[in-house]
Amino acid sequence: MAIESLHHAAAGALAGLGVGAPESGASRPFALPEPGAGPWWVALIPFLPLAASIACGLCAAFKVKTKLPAWISVAALAAAFGVAVAMFTELAGGTSITHAFRWIEFRWGSEPGQVFTANFSFYADNLSILWMLFVTGLATLIALYASEYMSHDVGTGYCRFFAAFNLFVFSMSCLVLGDNLILLFLGWEGVGLCSYLLIGYYYKKPSAVAAAKKAFIVNRIGDLGLLMGIFLTFVHFGTVEFRELFALAEPYAQAVRQGRIGDVPGIVQLIPVLLAIGAFGKSAQFPLYVWLPDAMEGPTPVSALIHAATMVTAGVYLIARTYPLFLASDIALPLVAWVGAITALLAATIGMAQFDIKRIMAYSTVSQLGYMFCGLAVLTSTGAVFHVLTHAFFKATLFLACGAVMHGFAGQLDLRKLSGVLFMPGWLIVGLAMLVGCLNLAGVPLTAGYFSKDLILAEAFITPTMAPIGWILLLTAGLTAYYTFRVFFRVFLGPKEFHPGDDHHGEAETDVKHHSEQVEHGDPHAEAVGEKAHGVGDDAHGADDAHDHHHGHDHFHPHPPGWAINGVLAVLAIASILAAGLYFVGDKGWVDGMLKASTAQQIYAADGSHRAAVFTATTGTPEAKGTFFGFDPHKAMYYVSAVVGLIGIGVAFYLHYWKRTEAERSLADNLVPRLGPIAVWAQDKWRVDELYDMVIVKPLRVISHVFHVFDKLVVDGLVNLFGLLPRLIGSALRPSQHGQLQGYAAATAAGVAFVLLVVLLLAVGAGVSS
């Protein structure tokens, strides 16, 4: 009740201010505009996908054998996208809260502060609507793509897939639109659950099940941090609602700006660190990134939507959403910066040495997420969010192109087994979409990825003490360009050649495990020599008798993608190209204009002192603004990062395209032995999984064995002891029931005699006393 009336009051106040105009902050420097009451139909954004999810579940219950679930999903998601667009125009830069229903309200007293409120309300501002636009938009396109990609599973897993897919969009919408940390956490766990369900979609495949469990468990570690952060937030601020939280955090941010860091209590500084740990888990940052590459066991549309474009950016969203809290601490953002930079570099080096193209894309996602975190940490939320946006489009394009290849070549993902796909009949759109994605990821000038990456790089050099981050990211940019075009030159260019995978339908079958192992532990020399050069030539038919043991592949025809996959790829590729245009919209780019009206930028953008305040702990020169060898980093990066990217592409061109006549071998094979153990270690993913296995998994297993023995001996022993007691008593009393009539009679007689004796003695005693 009270909240609703507040909303109405706020709506009036907002109307008076002029909705969300950044200039309104001029008179009151850091005042946040009060959110108004939003229209009810914002609730359709999460609830349409939920309805679609339920409908798909019903399809499963009624054993629908058609593509109906896909069309339901596409329609619902497209409608949700439409609502998001409508909300974007309705909002016009303002902030609104739509109250759906009262959800959690604990009251332990009549005082105003003695209440814990978390409503099912949707906080719509430019930040959350921006997220909703690309989440629902991409989900629509990818659902359309999946309608074809998953067509082999119609009647079996098709309904299950789309039910989980829609549930994911519902959870993601709750995460993004939630007006409090609890609803955000609900969405956070919901996307984690859907991720688990979809990674383990091929549940007959042991590696998929293991990957699903790994993703779920590693995410729990991060979620613990997030949960603790939420607890502490409530303990200190007494609320979990963003509207109140931002207002309460503002004085602390002001204290940081004015150099009074001592005035900020430790608990307030700890909250953003804990929230960041949650973000590291969900967004696959070091040291919790290990689940994301394994998550590629799921169907490719899932990898594209959840594990590249949307869910993994939830960590970036969390930090951007709670930016006012991060600005009230001088340890949280540097932590985020270093974790992001280490992750970016580490994942890029691993990605360089992998052979599974989907895994390369997965490591690239981890690496690019590191960029986004760095962007947030060097106070360019614009750069970070712009990179999220461009990355969502071009990485979805890349994944879907890889998925089309995987779909067409029976699950083949090894870049040594495919070559010249671009020139095969029917693969032109896939190849071109892949090229667009690669150009973006490599940061080739005038692509969207180039602009968004440069923003982050330049701001890193501008920020005092953060120049090392800039150098790491610059190096990573070169590595990224190399491994991206390594895939493109190997798989899409060069002589036409292919070896189909073992997988008939992308569905779990007995030989799938063998296939994935082969890819994982790929060794250039371990492949069977007899399998060489299948399908070489123009007919592009992989018929050869040497393939006997892969029965069913004797007459393998790669099937080029149909209209849904091609159409979606074309749309996404064009969107990736057009996204570059956003950089030129408005004064400093469209995203900058968007964020200016949200809390992700408002507080520190009011004056420049925040950057200096947070990052001058060591330099001691608050006004210092970093330069790139005396040049303005923003201008210098246009050229430097372009050159670095082109060098990376050039190296990839030389090592993987130049003089390459077959799929298996390229000039890189001459280089690898000279690198010694480095190449092997990078291919083994720096053995981080093995390290975790040794340091965490094995000791936990030992401890669990100890507890198992304790349980068997002590706990079970106690329980059994209590179970034994009645039995012991029973066996003690059992002889009295001997079944002999005379015995019973004697006992009765003895009993009566005893009673009589007692009575007699009592009578005698009574007689004596009287």
Next chain:
Amino acid sequence: MMETTLLAAQTVPGVAAGAGMDLVAPMAGVTLAHYLFVSAAMFALGLVGFLVRRNLIVMFLCTELMFQAAGIAMIAFARYHLEMSGQTFVIFVLTVAAAEAALALALVVLLFRMRDSLSSEAWQELKG
């Protein structure tokens, strides 16, 4: 209480109890104690018989013996106190005993048919 009654019965002869004693004149000198002694002896015989014999019919007869011992005691007390209700009660007991005897014997016959034995040891299935 019991002691005093017994003493009274011994010190004060039957005549003192009034005209009722004249009806049993030939048995003058037989006091309540004699009746009670017979009753107790019969009860003890019945009890011992019940405990030591295994034959179901004999055991049943022994219960009858204990029954009648109680009856005798009751009649003796009734006569001593010149109170007719005790005798009436015994008549009822006899009636019930007759019915019970019929039932019990029928049971014994059935039990015999099932085991071809009259021994009570043939029926020990309920032992623990």
